[in-house]
Amino acid sequence: MISRRFFLSSAATATFAGLVRPGFAAPSTTVFDGATILDGQSGELRRNWRLVVSGEAIAAIGPAASVQAPPGAQVVTLDGATVLPGIVSDHVHLGAYHGTTSGPAAQNVDVILQQLALYTDFGVTTVASMGTNSAIVYELRRRIRNGDLRGADFLVADRGIGVPKGAPPVTVGADQLDRPETVDQAREAVRSAVSRGADVIKLWLDDFQGAKLVKMAPEIYSAVIEEAHRNNKQVVAHIYYLEDAKALLRAGADVLGHGVRDQRVDAEFMALMQERGAWYIPTLGVDEAFYRFAEAPNTLDDPFVRKALHPDLVAQFQTSAWRDQQLGNPALPQWKAGLQHNLANTKLLFEQGLNVGFGTDSGAMPLRVPGYGEHRELELLVQAGLTPLQAIRLATEKGAAAMKLHDRGVLLAGKRADFLIVDGDPSQSVSVLRQIRGVWAGGRRVSSA
Ligand SMILES: [Zn+2]
Known part of the structure; x- marks a missing residue:
């Protein structure tokens, strides 16, 4: 049994398919490391970035060297998978x-x-x-x-x-x-x-x-x-x-x-x-x-x-x-x-x-x-x-x-944590978006495929 308390009180690491389960567990703080991210500011893909999700929102996003992982957060290692807005x-x-x-x-x-x-x-x-x-x-x-x-x-x-x-x-x-x-x-x-x-x-x-x-x-x-x-x-x-x-x-x-x-x-x-x-x-x-x-x-x-x-x-x-x-x-x-x-x-x-x-x-x-x-x-x-x-x-x-939804659509600090994680380089082909590892909405993992 993995409780919310466990995530909050100890530095847990998990592979994506491992400890993180789809469902309706209360959102906590999760760090996604080693990600290629579609940057909401430049519109370009950035490699080896870090994404910090806290509650329903993106708390921080940027190069791994400049974004701190909050102590006690759950860490998900993405090994180069790409994070795109939902x-x-x-x-x-x-x-x-x-x-x-x-x-x-x-x-x-x-x-x-x-x-x-x-x-x-x-x-x-x-x-x-x-x-x-x-x-x-x-x-x-x-x-x-x-x-x-x-x-x-x-x-x-x-x-x-x-x-x-x-x-x-x-x-x-x-x-x-x-x-x-x-x-x-x-x-x-x-x-x-x-x-x-x-x-x-x-x-x-x-x-x-x-x-x-x-x-x-x-x-x-x-x-x-x-x-x-x-x-x-x-x-x-x-x-x-x-x-x-x-x-x-x-x-x-x-x-x-x-x-x-x-x-x-x-x-x-x-x-x-x-x-x-x-x-x-x-x-x-x-x-x-x-x-x-x-x-x-x-x-x-x-x-x-x-x-x-x-x-x-x-x-x-x-x-x-x-x-x-x-x-x-x-x-x-x-x-x-x-x-x-x-x-x-x-x-x-x-x-x-x-x-x-x-x-x-x-x-x-x-x-x-x-x-x-x-x-x-x-x-x-x-x-x-x-x-x-x-x-x-x-x-x-x-x-x-x-639709005047200013709280989503880009991966930036303060926006809703709505994103999908896919395998591959989407700048080469939109078919990469079919290789879905998981989908997150409002800070919760809502789909595993
Ligand atoms: Zn219609």
């Missing part, structure tokens, strides 16, 4: 489906907890759920923050603001989505979401490639944005088209929840982004997810991917009927063109120094897989032309900044 995913959905089935039945505590634990196991320590949540999430959030339950910390957009007979094209419970018909109803929906505990307000402006005949009217989204700002909440907007994105930026939207996918962005759009200091969450994998597992079925052979998939989903992906259906879908060329625009636009905005965050839309439907989706997004960012470290900084530092 991934922050700015666009997910919690409890939208279970197995292969979408719908209101999935909006329950067990399903949501399974998803939150999955994110944790994949090194995603914070997620922002962008709508279609009922009020059950608030008690869960409280218990996760208390350390009573295991899972990623999360922000919520509450129900989200959709359109009668329009976006989003989902079937959910009456307490999972608002579809206001008037400006007054829209304002009331925002106020109710805020009173329940929403962190941000989400709205949808899209016709889903003509599948919906009506889009949100300008007076509705303008009212939503104004009411949200009056309550000090950011507005995250689902978009697809460049012109909608511009209209929303002019109306004051703070975050675009997807990349522009109908065409290349132009100078006017970039000027609006700059002027508003707005954030852009590309979600590169959002269209690719429709055909990824059909086009590359060998993806399923990867144990890392399999760990994220419900057995029913694997069975579905392995049927040729399902693969033929996805690859024969008339929308396939548009999904592929959407990805190409998204890749090019993301690279351009990044090069222009505009605010690019990180998100996936994972959990919105069975094809968008929580945990795996975030690692695929990192690969797609590299495909867009970012270096591995640039992609990782989007997924950590920028992901946190987009």
Whole structure:
């Protein structure tokens, strides 16, 4: 029996796989030695650094020669393994489906907890759920923050603001989505979401490639944005088209929840982004997810991917009927063109120094897989032309900044001790982030793989 007192009263050393066990033991002081660390100040990898975690936060970080190990602290020797900030995913959905089935039945505590634990196991320590949540999430959030339950910390957009007979094209419970018909109803929906505990307000402006005949009217989204700002909440907007994105930026939207996918962005759009200091969450994998597992079925052979998939989903992906259906879908060329625009636009905005965050839309439907989706997004960012470290900084530092989470996203003294320990050099490849030795959140070890 290893007690907390033992850690506090004697200088204990442990190999990573040895004395340190996953679970909910009260956090104490732990020193990580011999680490390669992604330095929050320079954004560079630093070798042979020391990280001191005390309680929920990083107490000290720096070269081993200049950071003292507090007497009595537990010491973990990392032998060159790399410590990176926990991934922050700015666009997910919690409890939208279970197995292969979408719908209101999935909006329950067990399903949501399974998803939150999955994110944790994949090194995603914070997620922002962008709508279609009922009020059950608030008690869960409280218990996760208390350390009573295991899972990623999360922000919520509450129900989200959709359109009668329009976006989003989902079937959910009456307490999972608002579809206001008037400006007054829209304002009331925002106020109710805020009173329940929403962190941000989400709205949808899209016709889903003509599948919906009506889009949100300008007076509705303008009212939503104004009411949200009056309550000090950011507005995250689902978009697809460049012109909608511009209209929303002019109306004051703070975050675009997807990349522009109908065409290349132009100078006017970039000027609006700059002027508003707005954030852009590309979600590169959002269209690719429709055909990824059909086009590359060998993806399923990867144990890392399999760990994220419900057995029913694997069975579905392995049927040729399902693969033929996805690859024969008339929308396939548009999904592929959407990805190409998204890749090019993301690279351009990044090069222009505009605010690019990180998100996936994972959990919105069975094809968008929580945990795996975030690692695929990192690969797609590299495909867009970012270096591995640039992609990782989007997924950590920028992901946190987009959601105004100033207490995390970088490894610096005083920040939350949210990090993952991986084997290998992430400046060479983002696939190194799949070699997870352990995940820590709020100073506790929350996952061993
Ligand atoms: Zn979404």
